[in-house]
Amino acid sequence: MGFFLHTPFPQWEVFRLIPWANLMLQGILECDVIGFNAKRYCLNFMDCCRESLGCKIDVDSGTVIHVGRTIKVVHNPIGVSNRDLENLARESPDLELSKNLVILGVDRLDYIRGVPYKLNAFERFLEMYPEFLEKVVLLQILIPSRTSQAIYQELKKTIDKLVGRINGKFGTHDWVPIQYIYKFILPKELAGYYRDSHVYFFTPLSDGMNLRGKEYVASQIKSSPGVLIMSQFSGAEEEMKEALFCNPHDITETAETLKRGLTMSEDERVLRMNNLRRRGKKYDIQYWKENFMKAMNNKQFKWNQMEQLIQFLFAKRTLVYYSYCEFEKKDKLALVLDYEGTMVPILENGEVEKLPAKTKQLIEKLSSYKDVHLTIISEGDIENLKKLIGCDNIIYAGHNGLQINIPNGTKFTHIELTNLHKKISSLAVSLKKNTSTSKATIINKGCYLIFNYQNIPEELQEYTVQVAGGIIKKNKFEVTPGPKCLYARLRLGWSKGRAVIFILTQIFGYDWDDNVKVIYAGNDQNDEEVFRVNYC
Incomplete structure (x- = not known):
């Protein structure tokens, strides 16, 4: 049995705050192979097993020993379907994006995605590098999520206010620095945005993987590719080393990274993107599946x-x-x-x-x-x-x-078996006598009794069940409903x-x-x- 966690696994000092932390670990450890997107999540999990449950761990082999069992912990980053995304990018029509340099952001409405941090960093970028005014646009696509929950409603208001303030501060009559789209985007249309943007920019505060960056790379089919800028707190950070990284909590550093991405030479962009695409094609979603199943099959059970x-x-x-x-x-x-x-x-x-x-x-x-x-x-x-x-x-x-x-x-x-037989026999007699129907079947199983009413006319079944259930309870038996029957059991400890x-x-x-x-x-x-x- 295998378990894969797509989200981050926290450090012990954070995980221990959960009142049911031990139960969660014990449940996960019932699996034979446990997978994570990032090596640090594997280490965090094994550390929690050691600190919380006293498990013996081996970081080198990626194993946890729990109650005599050896559980394999694997680092297996999830991928995307590169071929499908490339085809979508080829089929997507020209979306007529801004003639300016386009910085693309695609995020689900979620507080861990760090969208307000991204907007603040873009504002700082325009302040620090005024030469980009009226030459660059941030196209921010926000995908609705959990819109009925108050915390997400407040986040949406915060983002709306930031967009309005920044556009009001820097915008002109023919240039709006942030083009803001709040709706679901079809995959084919999204592939076109990925293909035609100059920079893809995402700033999660904590993320298991964030496949948007991999989708962007797979869609970069043009000879002059774009630049990937991502938060160092994304799970994809460990394998996508050719991207530019930023700390979304440091808006000045993030603004500087934006400038570097927008001014990067074509040769460097091609080199970085080719390496990212080559790795993305090799470690796609199919590889992720096969690699995880391989880890499952390699689990050393000694069959005889x-x-x-x-x-x-x-x-x-x-x-x-x-x-x-x-x-x-x-x-x-x-x-x-x-x-x-x-x-x-x-x-x-x-x-x-x-x-x-x-x-x-x-x-x-x-x-x-x-x-x-x-x-x-x-x-x-x-x-x-x-x-x-x-x-x-x-x-x-x-x-x-x-x-x-x-x-x-x-x-x-x-000691109570003999008395149990007597009580069940007595209950059977009582049911037969008081349910006033010859079509019910009473089966004495020795340790419990079954009252079967499937042959009773449909219009009488509800009444019969009420009567029979009352008799069973009166005799101090537990009643459990079954398919067209009632089970009567006596608890003996x-x-x-x-x-x-x-x-x-x-x-x-x-x-x-x-x-x-x-x-x-x-x-x-x-x-x-x-x-x-x-x-x-």
Whole structure:
């Protein structure tokens, strides 16, 4: 499983301010490969893992060790579709831009894009270099975003005021220094703006990548190309070294950089842009995808015959809940399988299909491995489960873990199981007596009850559900709606999760987590109880 973050990942001193920082890291670290646009984001992430969770990290190999797993952290800058952008630039008609030198800015309305900083720097540029008055135009395209939110509305007002003030300060009757467009721009039209502008100018205060600069480079198909000026805080800064860089917080330095870009010789522009275009074509969006998938495929899982059997066993099953931990030869494996719905499909009437002979043979094969400990959990009675499977040297759990038999002789039966049977039988009688219909189906599963009303006439179903739900609650059972049915369960302070922990502890001892890898496979919400226990 891979995860790629397109936005910046902050330094530890910033990240630690988030109240749920540890939970975020633990969630991300469930993935096997984690990618970022910039090397500094990789370093920030690994540093946060070490400081927040105590993970062992290796910067050279780009790895984080967390709960016995090795996670790969990769620097993989995202690219653009160069061929598509070049074609758009060729197809775009002449947009008749200003005859002056055109500085292009294309930004989404967002406070991290630094548009007010850009406008202030342009104002400083006109003040410092009056020789450019009436010879240069800033074409600022602002793309609407989150317009219903107050902070974005205020940002829009700030930008509007700055544009108005600068145009009023420097503009003449036939020259407006800032041409301001606030609307969505079609890709073909945007490619024309990229192609014909002399300078592309973007000043984000913090950005994961900012693909606009790469789009500009891909669109520079003319023999006399433009100049790319970008903030040093953009994620693209690490790879687009031929661009001119500025610090948007330093408006004087930014103004000087603008002047350098506008006065750069053609030879230098061609050299810089050719290098940028060559790199952009090589590291395009296709390369980004293939490189990330390569990192995924290179993740060193040690497959062996046992694991191939597991794959085959579930080749035609959808495992809704599945946790896989890297398995090495020195480790023991606890394989825990839910029976109904995972190993065998559940039929419409609530019954299950017969266990296929081939699956039965695979179970026997898996159970023969010395370091593999197989557990099968059923919602039915444990003795019936044993007859269905017919294998002596595996662990059986009946009634969703209320009964457990381990080959070493350990047997467990929950103290309330007998009372539970009586209460469910009593509830079944009460439902049959008081729902006053013979078309409802009541299925006693031993550890819970199903009230199926799919055969009841449509006009009576809502009333029947209300009555049945009231009876179930009156008997102190929990009601859970299902497809045309109600599930009635009695909470005993015991769950599949606790049953699995009990089994692991009985077999491997209380330190089982140090040398045992666990795979649990299930198919419904009831199996989530296992995943709430932090062992997978």
